[in-house]
Amino acid sequence: MTEPPGRRERKKAATRQKIADTALRLFLDRGYDAVGIRDVAAEADVAVTTLFSHFASKEALVFEQDDNFEQRLTQAVTNRAPHEPLIPALRREIQEMVRHCTADGTVPIYHMIDESRALREYEESMRLRHAESLATAIAADPGLSQTTTACRTIARFVIDAYSLAREADDPQAAVEEIFQMIEAAWEVT
Amino acid sequence: MTEPPGRRERKKAATRQKIADTALRLFLDRGYDAVGIRDVAAEADVAVTTLFSHFASKEALVFEQDDNFEQRLTQAVTNRAPHEPLIPALRREIQEMVRHCTADGTVPIYHMIDESRALREYEESMRLRHAESLATAIAADPGLSQTTTACRTIARFVIDAYSLAREADDPQAAVEEIFQMIEAAWEVT
DNA sequence: TTCTAAACAACAACCGTTAGTGTTACGGTC
DNA sequence: GACCGTAACACTAACGGTTGTTGTTTAGAA
Known part of the structure; x- marks a missing residue:
C-alpha cells in the first residue's frame, strides 16, 4: 500500500x-x-x-483525511467481538475519535472548522451521510432484530454524541454521559 | 398583530x-x-x-413561514401545564408538526425540499439552531435539574425525531417509536 | 415644510463551480 | 521502438448566488 x-x-x-x-x-x-x-x-x-x-x-x-470516519464506525459494528453488545463498541470508537480531534496538533484544524459557517454545515451534512451508513451496518447485524427506524435513530444519536461531545467542556465525560442515554434508548427497542 | x-x-x-x-x-x-x-x-x-x-x-x-418551528418547540416546553412531564409535551408537539408537513397541500413543498441537496442541507442547519434554542429552554426549566450536556442531547434527539419520522414509511408511528427511546434516554439522567 | 432614515434600484464585482476545448504524458500493445 | 488510448492537466469563459457601491425615492418625524 x-x-x-x-x-x-x-x-x-x-x-x-x-x-x-x-x-x-x-x-x-x-x-x-x-x-x-x-x-x-x-x-x-x-x-x-x-x-x-x-x-x-x-x-x-479540509476534510481530506476524515474519510475514514465512516469506515471506522461501520467497522466498529461489523468487526466487534462475537456477542459483544453494540453500544459499548460504538462508545469506545466515538471516545477514540473525540480524543483524537481534541489532541494537540489536531486542534487548530477543528478550531478553524468551528469558526467557519460553511465548514460547520459541510461537516454536519457529512455526519448525516455517516449516520445512514451506520444505520445500514446496524440493521445488517444478524444478531440484532431492531426495526429500521430504531436502527436509524440510534445511528443518529451516536453521531450526535460525537458532535455534542466535541463542543462540551469535558469531551470525554460528555461521551460517557451521552452514551448512558443512548444505552437506555437502545434497550427499550 | x-x-x-x-x-x-x-x-x-x-x-x-x-x-x-x-x-x-x-x-x-x-x-x-x-x-x-x-x-x-x-x-x-x-x-x-x-x-x-x-x-x-x-x-x-422556501422556509419563510417555517420560522415558527423554533417558537413552537420552546413554547411546548415553557408553556406546558404545571407538573406535566417534559417528554410527552415535546412528543405531542413533534407529532403535530409531522402531521402538518405530511398533510395534503403541504406535501409539494416538502417534496421539493427533499429533491434539492441545497435545501436539505439548509434545513438541517436550521434544525441545529432549533436544537440549541430548545436545549436552552429545557435547561431554563426550574423544575428540571439536568446537566447542560443532557439538555443539549435530548434537544438533539427531539430534532432527530422530527427529521427521521418525516422520512419514515409511517411517520406517526415512527414518532411514537422514537419517543419511547427518547423517554428512556431522558429517564436515566 | 423640511429633514432623516429606510426601502429600493441599477451596476459591477467577487467567489465557488462547471463546461468546453485542447494539450501533454504515461501505460499497455504490436 | 513506434503506436494508440486515456487520464491528468491547463486555459478560457461562463453561470448562479451574493455583496458592495452609489444614488434615488418615499414615508414618517420635527
Whole structure:
C-alpha cells in the first residue's frame, strides 16, 4: 500500500497531496473564508479545474483525511467481538475519535472548522451521510432484530454524541454521559 | 398583530410577501434549481438587492413561514401545564408538526425540499439552531435539574425525531417509536 | 415644510463551480 | 521502438448566488 506502481498514479497522488497541503497551510494562515480557490490553485501551481478534479468542493479540501470516519464506525459494528453488545463498541470508537480531534496538533484544524459557517454545515451534512451508513451496518447485524427506524435513530444519536461531545467542556465525560442515554434508548427497542 | 400602523411597514411587508409568493410559485413550477435569483427578482418586479434585503439567502425563500418551528418547540416546553412531564409535551408537539408537513397541500413543498441537496442541507442547519434554542429552554426549566450536556442531547434527539419520522414509511408511528427511546434516554439522567 | 432614515434600484464585482476545448504524458500493445 | 488510448492537466469563459457601491425615492418625524 506504500508502493503503488505506476508513475502516473504517483504523480496524481503527489498533485493531490500538494493541493491539500497548500490549502490547509493557507487556510490556517489567513483563515478559511479569506482564502479563495484561485489562491489555493495558484499557490499549488495547478489550474482551478485541476483542483476540482481532485476535490469535489472547497470544503472537501479540509476534510481530506476524515474519510475514514465512516469506515471506522461501520467497522466498529461489523468487526466487534462475537456477542459483544453494540453500544459499548460504538462508545469506545466515538471516545477514540473525540480524543483524537481534541489532541494537540489536531486542534487548530477543528478550531478553524468551528469558526467557519460553511465548514460547520459541510461537516454536519457529512455526519448525516455517516449516520445512514451506520444505520445500514446496524440493521445488517444478524444478531440484532431492531426495526429500521430504531436502527436509524440510534445511528443518529451516536453521531450526535460525537458532535455534542466535541463542543462540551469535558469531551470525554460528555461521551460517557451521552452514551448512558443512548444505552437506555437502545434497550427499550 | 393584524393591524400594524404605518404605511411604510405595510408596504415593506407586501414587498416581502410578493417576493416569497413569486419565489414559491416559480420553484414549484420549474423546480428549485432551475430558477435563479434573477428570475425571481424579475418576476416579482424588484431588484436583486431588494430581494436580498428581505431574505438572507435563496434557501430562506422556501422556509419563510417555517420560522415558527423554533417558537413552537420552546413554547411546548415553557408553556406546558404545571407538573406535566417534559417528554410527552415535546412528543405531542413533534407529532403535530409531522402531521402538518405530511398533510395534503403541504406535501409539494416538502417534496421539493427533499429533491434539492441545497435545501436539505439548509434545513438541517436550521434544525441545529432549533436544537440549541430548545436545549436552552429545557435547561431554563426550574423544575428540571439536568446537566447542560443532557439538555443539549435530548434537544438533539427531539430534532432527530422530527427529521427521521418525516422520512419514515409511517411517520406517526415512527414518532411514537422514537419517543419511547427518547423517554428512556431522558429517564436515566 | 423640511429633514432623516429606510426601502429600493441599477451596476459591477467577487467567489465557488462547471463546461468546453485542447494539450501533454504515461501505460499497455504490436 | 513506434503506436494508440486515456487520464491528468491547463486555459478560457461562463453561470448562479451574493455583496458592495452609489444614488434615488418615499414615508414618517420635527
